[in-house]
Amino acid sequence: MLRNSGRGLIACIIATLLATTEASALPSVFRNTSPRATKLSAEQVGKELIPTLSTTAAVYTSGDPRWANATARWQTWNYPNVQLVIEPGSEADVPKIVKYANSYNVPFYTRATGHGSTKTLGKFTGIEISMTQLRGMTILPGEKTALLQGGVFGKEVIQFMWDRGFMTGTGSCGCVSLLGPGLGGGHGRMQGRHGLILDHFVQLNVVLADGSTTTVSEKSNPDLFWAMRGAGHNFGIVTSFEHKIFPRDGDLWYSKIYTFNSTKLEAFHTALNELAKKQIPEIINWSIYLLDPSVSTTEPVIHWAFEYIGGDANLAKPYLAPFEALKPINSVEQLLTYPQIPVAEGTHAEGSLCEKGDQRMQMNAGLKQYNVTAQRQIFELYKKNIFYDPAIQGSVIVMEGYSIQGVTAVDPASTAYALRDDDLLCAAIIRYHPNPKLDAFAIKWASDTRNIWNAGQPTRKLTTYTNYGFGDESLESQYGYEPWRLTKLRALKKKFDPKNKFSYYNGIN
Structure with missing residues (x-):
């Protein structure tokens, strides 16, 4: 959608995006109160659910030509076990899908671009809700914010905004979604000026675990808004969100x-x-x-x-x-130009860093500064291990040194993101085509690298950027060591997701 200043049109758009499905109760034909999970077929879902959804909604399984793209992942080790994919054609479809899955006690999870790498995703078996059709973008009146749907990703957002004279926070790789990294933090090129992706959130339109819908902001459900900004994967499905935008600075x-x-x-x-x-x-x-x-x-x-x-x-x-x-x-x-930067530096959506289908054992550490001795040890370990097998030679050690002024300007207590004093984001990414014989070696290499980084700052507690997490890290390292943080998160989890439906992405327990 193009920029439109008509308040009547925007009001209609927002009303549509915020529409709940309470008036559209599930037909009795597929209400199911069984406490036991049921494996649903595409035929059954196509008969029972799809007719109640928008006209472009779809369901398919592994025999469908759309399957490979819909389930492809950046990390193929310990990946989710998807039984079938449902594509909502509109935001109003998402709560219906959640209620339908709940009626059969079938787990569900949401996929935007498939770049989650934590091994905790491997616990999932059930329905994938693919956000691929939910990619709308609208610059709102006043041109201070934009309304973005849940499936948008970096490359298209950067280009859309740039073409209209704006910039906004995204991840540095053009292939990743905004919500994937944003709900857990969202480091990127804009953070020195404007903070993390989550700091750009003004309002989130959320489907909760029971299929109900709610608006989340500083004024509406402020406690949930606090939790969604840093631990959001644990609380709901964001179908659209109002996001801060800024005039682009030069050409x-x-x-x-x-x-x-x-x-x-x-x-x-x-x-x-x-x-x-x-x-x-x-x-x-x-x-x-x-x-x-x-x-x-x-x-x-x-x-x-x-x-x-x-x-x-x-x-x-x-x-x-x-x-x-x-x-x-x-x-x-x-x-x-800004859209050309990812291409020139190899972080574009079509580049090697974004390719799917490989195994990547990724572990990370947050640092205040580089320990030069530790960096030499990490390099020598890399030099030794990179020749272990030709298949592993695409592995890299990455150290991100974004400016931090916009990140540290935000009160750490104001969001669930607890790592605002991490100045450097460092990760070992051990990459190879799927090969179980290399798994143990790759995990040890990544772990040894992480241990060297952490040993190089012995006076700091370990920190884990949850979006880069391997899945073996403590909750405190991801969500904060102050006792009140996990106490608050667990209380909110009990309130908004008491059955722990959202538990597959470094879940709070």
Whole structure:
């Protein structure tokens, strides 16, 4: 949908999106009070449920050509056991689907783009609610916020906003949804200026575990709004949300990408620590250890991407002087539009980082700064392990160094997201085609890397960015060590999801 300033039209749109289904009770033909789960067939659902939904709604199983795309996942190890897929054609379909699943006591979960990687998803067996048709975007009157549906993802949101003169918070990879990362935090390129994705939420339209619908904001269900921003996967299905938007700042971004050999590792990370002390909101940087055959087939390298919002190279270059002095192997300098940045830096929706179908053992740690000794240990472990098997050579160590001013400007107690003092987001991603013989090796490698990061900051408690979690981490490391946080989350869980229907994504228990 294009921008429209007519208040009458917008009122109709919002009224439609917020419509509940209380007046459309389930037909008695498929009311089922059995306490035992039932495996439903597509034929049965097609007969009983689909006629009550919007005209584009669909149900299908593994024999359907849509199945592979609907169930493909970024992490194929311990993935959800989907029995059938239901695609709602409108937001009003979602509560009907939830009530239908509940009437047969069949579990359900929601999928946007399939990038959840935690092993806790492997506990799921049941109905996937695919949000693929719910991709509407509307800039609202006043042009301060936009109404986005639950299936939107980074690439399309970035382009949509940019084309209309705006920007908003998304993840850095163009393939991931907004709600997937946003409900658990939402790091990204905009956070130095405007905070995490969850800090952009103004209002969420939510389907609860019993199929009822509610509006969640600072004024409506404020406690649930608090919980949804940081632990939202545990509380409901967001069918649409009002999201803050901002005028785009200039037409171009400045980008420079460097490659260093490992002899510069200590000096490189020391320079990064110094950069962090003076890093302004307009600066984004991230680094990666990888095997780059175009540089060397025997020695991993350090790849570093630097971005400056606004495109003024003269303002950006003073920050780069220490890195230029390290004499990189090579560098690439460009002026790009914001939608071009993910493509240039390999985080676009069609890039290798976004490819589905592989196994990725991912474990992460939050840091205040780099421990240079620990970084050397991690690199040497990477150098040793990357040649264990050719199939594993797509593995990477990623360190994200976004600006933090917009994140730390928000009161940590105001949302369920508890990790606002993590300045660096670091992850080991051990990648290979599905092969059970490599699983134990990959898990140990990722775990050893995580342990080195954490040992390098012995005075800090371990933190886990839940969106990058492996599924073996403590709840405290994800949702906060202050006792009141989990106490509050558990009380809200008991209130809004007493039967623990939403339990598959690093669940609160």
